[in-house]
Amino acid sequence: xTQTFFGQINPPARLLMGPGPVNxxxxxxxxxxxxxxxxxxxxxxxxxxxxxxxxxQVFMTGNRWTFLVDGTARAGIEAALVSLVEPGxxxxxxxxxxxxxLLSEIAERIGAEIVTLDIPWGEIxxxxxxxxxxxxxxxxxxxxxxGDTSTTIAQPLDGVGALCRKYDVLxxxxxxxxLGGMEVATDRWGVDVVSGGLQKCMGGPPGSAPITISDRAxxxxxxxxHVEAGIRGADTHDGTRARIPSNYFDLAMxxxxxxxxxxxxxxxxxxxxxxxxxxxxxxxxxxxxxxFARHARASRAVCAxxxxxxxxxxxxxxxxxxxxxxxYIPRGVDGEKVRGRMREDFEIEIGSAFGPLQGRIWxxxxxxxxxxxxxxxxxxxxxxxxxRHEGHAFAAGSGVDAALAAYNA
Numbered sequence: 448x449t450q451t452f453f454g455q456i457n458p459p460a461r462l463l464m465g466p467g468p469v470n471x472x473x474x475x476x477x478x479x480x481x482x483x484x485x486x487x488x489x490x491x492x493x494x495x496x497x498x499x500x501x502x503x504q505v506f507m508t509g510n511r512w513t514f515l516v517d518g519t520a521r522a523g524i525e526a527a528l529v530s531l532v533e534p535g536x537x538x539x540x541x542x543x544x545x546x547x548x549l550l551s552e553i554a555e556r557i558g559a560e561i562v563t564l565d566i567p568w569g570e571i572x573x574x575x576x577x578x579x580x581x582x583x584x585x586x587x588x589x590x591x592x593x594g595d596t597s598t599t600i601a602q603p604l605d606g607v608g609a610l611c612r613k614y615d616v617l618x619x620x621x622x623x624x625x626l627g628g629m630e631v632a633t634d635r636w637g638v639d640v641v642s643g644g645l646q647k648c649m650g651g652p653p654g655s656a657p658i659t660i661s662d663r664a665x666x667x668x669x670x671x672x673h674v675e676a677g678i679r680g681a682d683t684h685d686g687t688r689a690r691i692p693s694n695y696f697d698l699a700m701x702x703x704x705x706x707x708x709x710x711x712x713x714x715x716x717x718x719x720x721x722x723x724x725x726x727x728x729x730x731x732x733x734x735x736x737x738x739f740a741r742h743a744r745a746s747r748a749v750c751a752x753x754x755x756x757x758x759x760x761x762x763x764x765x766x767x768x769x770x771x772x773x774x775y776i777p778r779g780v781d782g783e784k785v786r787g788r789m790r791e792d793f794e795i796e797i798g799s800a801f802g803p804l805q806g807r808i809w810x811x812x813x814x815x816x817x818x819x820x821x822x823x824x825x826x827x828x829x830x831x832x833x834x835r836h837e838g839h840a841f842a843a844g845s846g847v848d849a850a851l852a853a854y855n856a
Contacts, residue, residue: 461790464826465798465812466596466771467624468646468653471722472816475651478725479718486715495705498720501727502657505626505649506641507735508633512660514705515723517716520623520644522696523656525553527619527640530668530698531588533689534558539586539616541572541602544595545801546621554590557692562586568598568803569762569773574606581614588617594625596647597801599773599810600762601629608637617664623647626657627730628742628770628814639664648742648770650815651726655719658698665702672699678711742769745813745823748850752827753811755849756834756841761808770814773800775807777839782806785833793829820854 463469484491495514503513516523528550532538538559540550543566554561562584566572572591581589589611594601604620611618618638622631628648633641642658645651660668672686675694691697695713703710730738746769750760753774761773776782782799786809789795798810811830813823827846835843 459794462793462795462817462822462825463812464817464822465796466599466647466810467812467814469650469812469815469817471646471652472650472726472729474729475645475722475725479652479722481718481721483717486711486717487709491715491717492709494720494724495715498724498727499705501724501731502659504731505657505727505735506631506633506643506659507635508641508659510633510659510661512662512665512702512705514658514702515720516642516656516658516696516698516701517654517713517719518656519653520621520642520646520656521549523642523644523658524550524621524623525693526656526696526698526701527642527658528553528559528590529557529693529696530671530691531617531619531640531664532557532559533671534692535560536588537562537584537586539564539580539584539589541577541580541589541591542566543570543572543598543600543602544568544592545597546592546595546623548802550590550592550621569600571600571602571766574610577607578610581610581616585614586616588619590619591621593620593622593631594629594768594770596624596768596771596810596812597804598762599768599771600766601625601768603766604636604638605632608639611639612637617667624770625768627726627738628818629768630735630739633659645723645726647812648814648818649726650729651722655716655723657723657727660698660702668698668702672703673697674700674703674710739769742814742818744854745818745820746770746772747856748820748823748853749811749813749827751853752823752846752850756827756831756846757839761804770818771798771810771812773804773808773810776809777834780834780837780839782809785809785830785837788833788836789829792833793825795826795829797826797830823854824850
């Protein structure tokens with residue numbers, strides 16, 4: 448049998464200006480090149496504790512239980528749902544895009560009783576609609592997406608936690624697309640569990656899911672504790688509620704691992720922890736408010752540039768995410784051909800879409816390490832060139848001029 452070894456990985460230096468992942472910050476990549484440590488080495492457990500403290504600041508919370516779930520952002524989503532929602536529990540899901548539908552997909556697999564508040568793609572749920580749905584369905588848990596990159600719209604969350612507490616409902620929010628780029632005000636929102644990812648505004652690679660859990664949610668999760676046989680101690684006490692049906696995503700055991708108990712649940716993904724720790728350091732050194740403002744400036748420039756070349760944006764400005772923008776593909780233009788030429792001629796990637804928006808919009812991201820003026824201008828300039836060649840008429844240079852003017856305003 449002939450053996451094929453292939454060559455070393457040598458990816459092109461592509462500028463990732465889609466909905467994510469985006470280019471990782473060089474400091475994060477350098478941190479990930481550091482040497483391994485044993486999972487209970489005092490240096491390693493110190494890094495774990497530091498990472499918890501850093502992400503409390505990123506999530507804008509005082510929650511003790513703030514740590515990493517090993518796996519991409521979806522690992523955090525699944526860990527949250529499988530640990531909060533017992534089989535037969537009623538789960539209310541706010542669905543306004545692809546990732547709201549994902550929550551249903553995960554919940555179906557764990558045997559939840561699912562009820563939904565369905566909102567047209569591109570719109571948001573009001574507090575009144577959420578309260579009406581809670582009163583009508585009386586769920587045990589409410590779940591929603593903060594920023595759904597499939598629609599490029601951000602769901603307002605002020606008041607949602609208070610509503611849930613009023614009706615004794617636990618709450619979960621996915622902030623994969625917004626953490627580190629838009630305000631994720633966990634304590635002010637009053638929500639119980641919030642998870643995120645590294646590969647978008649945090650400026651890291653996919654592979655680690657930061658999560659934060661309120662004390663009342665932690666109490667519910669620990670009531671489902673069931674420690675596996677091989678690591679049980681004489682002082683182990685299981686909970687009284689239904690066992691969490693996943694071993695890997697059992698947050699009760701993962702929380703014990705990140706606590707002083709250092710339960711040997713799994714081997715921490717050391718390299719990803721280094722990267723997640725450094726990503727949070729980069730975010731906090733810049734300052735949360737400065738970082739949110741940088742993303743907002745980039746968004747205004749992208750929107751101005753697109754409108755100046757005669758393109759129509761998807762969704763309203765009031766609730767638009769500040770890190771990714773949906774824009775309609777002009778009539779008569781082949782959207783995938785444009786994406787291909789952007790990639791092949793300029794080494795720039797922009798995103799396509801899903802579901803009812805597939806083939807109708809592009810999604811252009813400017814987030815994390817890529818929410819920078821020169822990268823926005825390069826992207827708008829490349830899109831101008833490709834669109835002119837595809838027959839879309841506008842004044843040459845108008846998009847870059849408008850984007851630059853938005854930056855200088």
